Amino acid sequence: MRPREFNHDDVLRIAFDQFWRKGVRGTSLSDIARDAGVQRGSLYNAFGSKEALFLQAYERYAGDYLVALQKALGAGSLRKRLTAFFDLTITNFRSGSPPRGCPTTRGLMELGAAEGEGLDEEARQAFANLVSRITALVRDTLSAGAARGEFSGNSAAAALHIVTVTRGLAVLERAFGDEPQLRKIAAHTIDLVLDKKDR
């Protein structure tokens, strides 16, 4: 066998970076190939299609992201955990390599991918999967908080609410790019869920 002349993971990282910055439909395999110093055909040979390449890059990202969220949700009072959760979520919207005005939010990249006819059912499912897993993390955190008397209410409903807000924040970030306001909304959400009186 002839060995690969490029590193599989390197390409995934480079590809994700491009997808993130320019959107899935906005980046061509030629772009990625150029950046990675690889021939375009090699990418097709190794990954099959742009869609498949995106899916692999996305899975990689989702895994890292979930680990980070788990860590954020794992220490301190319930309020601190939720605050850390929102912080990480909002930071993640823009964190990464490119400092330039990058138009695509990480948290919504999947939507750019899932625009085609229905071929990208897998992308939709991968995204749904990540949302489900995040929701489960938040739900467990709320349940644990409830057991310690820091929360009274429906953990499942509240978790879904919180995750919905984070997705909404991603959309607003995309539209306004106003991070301070996002943090206000996040704080307000925490207050609502934790039943703070002076809201």
Next chain:
Amino acid sequence: MRPREFNHDDVLRIAFDQFWRKGVRGTSLSDIARDAGVQRGSLYNAFGSKEALFLQAYERYAGDYLVALQKALGAGSLRKRLTAFFDLTITNFRSGSPPRGCPTTRGLMELGAAEGEGLDEEARQAFANLVSRITALVRDTLSAGAARGEFSGNSAAAALHIVTVTRGLAVLERAFGDEPQLRKIAAHTIDLVLDKKDR
């Protein structure tokens, strides 16, 4: 002058329909031209570019949508108004012409449009504009409700929260397509904002 052989508004409606169903990047001007019985070149002559055509179609939609929202927010108790608001929002995700499995949610179409490098700054702004106007409508409704003693709290913050949730719902709809769950989240949000005790 030679007169147009097609109706400007008809084309806008047909174009919006296609953009909605297949996403902005997923529909070609050839598709729209075929559907409208117009030559592709004529569209370029009349609108300039796909982006410009989308913007016009979107503005048209946004106007109609705002009117409908205003109506939904204008009658009954504050709870009824907010319920009608969420109902309309969720219904709008899928309402329209095509009954087939249409992958793109109306509420997020703009994101598909705003994926490019930065050329589509106008699309981003049009979307931000709609969000702002919706937020203002909700804020005013909450303020009016507060004046009647149906709500106590920060109207601006609550309105932003509510609109954030609707954007999040649009994302979830896209990912799961589970409408009953969306309605549950909406009801939960209303309860949170209106400070219902048994949540």
Next chain:
DNA sequence: GGAATATTTGACACGGTGTCAAAAACATGT
């Protein structure tokens, strides 16, 4: 060294965007 195997490479077909000049259709003034 030779065979088997996987990767690389370049060419190709196809479709979408956007541009352009020539042809066509109408309104107007004479």
Next chain:
DNA sequence: ACATGTTTTTGACACCGTGTCAAATATTCC
């Protein structure tokens, strides 16, 4: 009625991106 000017239509073109394919290439194993 006819010529003129203006705008739309039409078809051709260049360019770029996706995806496929066969030939060339590099490596491992026997």
